[in-house]
Amino acid sequence: MGIFDGKRYFVYGDGLSGRAAIGAIKKCGGRAKLYADADGRFCEPADKRYDGAVISPGIRPTHAVYEYCARRGIRPTGEAEIGFKIAEERGMPTVGVTGTNGKTTVTNLIAAMTGGVACGNIGYPVSIAALKPQKPIVCELSSFQLYSSVVAPDVAVITNIASDHIDWHGTAAEYRACKCNIAAHMRGGYLVLGEDIPVGALETLETKAQIVRCSTTNVCDGAYISGDNFYFMGKRVCPTDYLRLQGVHNVKNALCAIAAAMCMGASSGDVTAALSSAELSPHRIRDVGAACGKRWIDDSKGTNVAACLAAVAQTSGTVCLILGGRGKATDFSELFTAIDTARVTEVVAMGETAQAIRDSAAGIVPSLKLTVVNGLNEAVKIAAKSDAQTVLLSPACASFDEFKSYAERGDRFAAAVKAIGGEA
Numbered sequence: 001m002g003i004f005d006g007k008r009y010f011v012y013g014d015g016l017s018g019r020a021a022i023g024a025i026k027k028c029g030g031r032a033k034l035y036a037d038a039d040g041r042f043c044e045p046a047d048k049r050y051d052g053a054v055i056s057p058g059i060r061p062t063h064a065v066y067e068y069c070a071r072r073g074i075r076p077t078g079e080a081e082i083g084f085k086i087a088e089e090r091g092m093p094t095v096g097v098t099g100t101n102g103k104t105t106v107t108n109l110i111a112a113m114t115g116g117v118a119c120g121n122i123g124y125p126v127s128i129a130a131l132k133p134q135k136p137i138v139c140e141l142s143s144f145q146l147y148s149s150v151v152a153p154d155v156a157v158i159t160n161i162a163s164d165h166i167d168w169h170g171t172a173a174e175y176r177a178c179k180c181n182i183a184a185h186m187r188g189g190y191l192v193l194g195e196d197i198p199v200g201a202l203e204t205l206e207t208k209a210q211i212v213r214c215s216t217t218n219v220c221d222g223a224y225i226s227g228d229n230f231y232f233m234g235k236r237v238c239p240t241d242y243l244r245l246q247g248v249h250n251v252k253n254a255l256c257a258i259a260a261a262m263c264m265g266a267s268s269g270d271v272t273a274a275l276s277s278a279e280l281s282p283h284r285i286r287d288v289g290a291a292c293g294k295r296w297i298d299d300s301k302g303t304n305v306a307a308c309l310a311a312v313a314q315t316s317g318t319v320c321l322i323l324g325g326r327g328k329a330t331d332f333s334e335l336f337t338a339i340d341t342a343r344v345t346e347v348v349a350m351g352e353t354a355q356a357i358r359d360s361a362a363g364i365v366p367s368l369k370l371t372v373v374n375g376l377n378e379a380v381k382i383a384a385k386s387d388a389q390t391v392l393l394s395p396a397c398a399s400f401d402e403f404k405s406y407a408e409r410g411d412r413f414a415a416a417v418k419a420i421g422g423e424a
Contacts, residue, residue, distance in 0.1 A: 002029025003089045010035055010045045012065045013056025017079035020125035021054045024082050027131060028089075044068060052077055057121075057144035061170075078149035080141060083119070083126025088152075093136040095260055096120075096151055098143070098182045099159030099194060101307045102253040104281045105245070106159055107140040109257035112274035113266045114138065121145060136264060143169065143178040152185040155260045156209060159253065160196035162306035166329035176201045183207035190263040192222065194256050212263060214255040216248070223259035230254070230271075232262045238272040245278050247285070247314040283410035285311050291421030292384040294320075299394035300410030304328070305335045308396040312344060317389030319344045322379045324351040325397030325409070332360035335396060341368050346386045348379045352401040375402055376409065380416040391417075 007030040011018045014036040025032040032054070035043050042064035053069050053076045069076045087094050095116065097107045104122055111118040116136030119129035126139050141151070143165055161179055169175040183191045184206055191209040193202075195216060212222040223232050230237040243254050258271055280286060283300040290296070299311040303325075312319060321344050323335075330353070346369045349357040354372045361370050373379045383391040399409040 002027070003085060004028045004030025007031070007051045008047075008049065009033075009052045009054055010047075010050050011054040012036065013059055015056055015058065016123075017125050018054065018056050020127045021079040021082050024079075024086060024127035024131060025054075028086060042068070048072065050074055054079055054082060055148050057142060057148070061147060076148050078145050078147075080120060080126045080139065080145045081149035081151055083128075083130045083137070083139070084149075084151045084153070086127060086130035087137045090130065090134060092130060092134050093264060094151075094153040095136065095138045095155045095157065095264065096141050096153035096182050097139065097157040097159065097256075097260075098141045098146060098179050099157070100162040100164050100179075100304060101310065102159040102194070102249065102256070103140045103142075104301075105250065105253045105278075105284070106157060106256045106260075107138050108281070109254065109274055109278060110157075110260050110264075111136075111138040112278070113257060113261035113270050114264050115270075141182060143175055146178045146181040150185050151182065152187060153182070154189045155192065155263050156183045156186060156189070156207075157192040157194070157256050157260050158182065158197060159194040159256050160306070161198065161201040162196075162304065164304040164306075164328060167327065173204075177204045180205040183209050190260070192256055192259040192263070195252050212259050214252065214259055216251060216255065223255040223262075225251070225255070230258055230275075232258055235268075237262075237268045238275065242272055243275045243278070245280060247310065249310040249314075283407055285314055286410075288414040288417050289421065291417050294384075294386070294388060295390045296413075296417045297390060297392045297394075298410045298413050299392060300399065300406045300413060302394035302396060303398055303406060305330060305332070305396050308335060308394040309338055311392060311394040312339065315390050315392050317343075318387070320346040320348065320383045320386035320388035320391045322348045322350065322376075322383060322391065322393045323357050323395055323397070324349045324353045324379075325395045325399050326351065326401040327353040327356065327397055330356075330396060332357050332396070333364060336361050336364040336368075339365070341365050345369065345388050346383075347371075348373060348382050350375055350379045350402075351395075351397065353397050376412055377416050380413065380420055384420050 009032040022032040116138040120139035121142040122140040186209040213220040403409040
């Protein structure tokens with residue numbers, strides 16, 4: 001017998017997660033049919049007798065499919081929930097990782113420390129991972145996924161919470177509430193809280209999990225640094241210089257991963273091996289080479305203000321910062337209030353948000369040199385003429401005005417740098 005025996009689902013959204021959900025439901029005894037918008041309009045399911053709906057995480061809460069489900073008494077869910085149900089049925093340990101920044105790094109670290117499978121928002125559907133040979137499931141979960149999916153991992157992690165995706169959620173409070181949803185249905189286990197979570201961000205948090213803290217400065221009930229060593233629950237794990245990833249933000253990521261992995265039973269040796277062999281995620285503060293007398297850094301994955309500021313802090317020398325793309329109701333005043341203009345000497349603003357970036361900078365740091373351009377290729381050409389020692393692409397915006405993904409944006413940036421280096 002399968003976990004979905006006798007159940008009928010419609011799956012809305014024909015992307016990778018939707019197709020994965022259909023395959024998983026069918027393999028586990030259920031029936032499922034795929035629907036998607038036609039010419040940008042809601043395609044109402046022809047058969048009205050469904051037990052559930054799996055909705056793509058890319059579909060906004062205002063979409064007609066949610067109203068359709070409410071009208072027919074169908075509870076919407078997500079592909080992640082399908083995967084977690086399968087994992088639970090098969091007795092597979094589960095970790096869920098969310099937060100504004102650091103999710104991918106922490107997910108990969110935990111998977112390496114526990115021998116688990118990294119999946120979810122990282123690009124590998126949970127429902128596919130859960131059907132593979134039994135290993136711990138380590139799932140990156142976005143706020144979009146947590147809006148519609150009810151999950152109850154054995155260990156949950158919230159890396160940090162800052163402002164992001166307000167255009168999708170409507171309010172900062174709703175965004176924060178979705179992050180807290182990762183622990184709302186846990187029946188026990190552990191909830192790891194990263195260091196950079198404002199108290200107000202947890203106002204909706206209700207959980208039966210044991211809370212485990214992380215700190216770079218103080219001894220705590222969880223993972224912390226004392227002297228030059230990582231500790232967990234009072235026991236030394238390893239020296240901090242075993243961590244291969246650079247930057248304070250990655251030290252904080254490492255603490256979250258250490259706490260989660262050791263709650264899952266990982267040994268100090270497992271943790272040390274993972275920290276010493278870790279690599280940065282693609283398009284996250286990656287050096288793409290030298291051209292026109294300066295270093296060029298790809299941080300296309302930096303799609304919000306907090307990520308951009310972390311990238312600037314890790315970049316050496318004076319910086320020409322390339323910003324912009326599709327906005328997420330981003331408040332750029334947060335960026336320009338925090339930025340050090342002695343280091344960031346020039347900004348090139350591109351894409352749909354270019355004018356908003358210029359207006360924000362003019363009101364806060366009017367002396368900062370800022371150029372507005374139409375797109376990435378022009379931004380690279382302008383940055384090449386800068387006096388800065390480093391050019392940093394860290395857009396603080398989504399990529400969807402000009403590109404299909406932040407990965408494509410990063411690849412195009414690297415190609416443009418290579419081309420301009422050849423012209424020099």
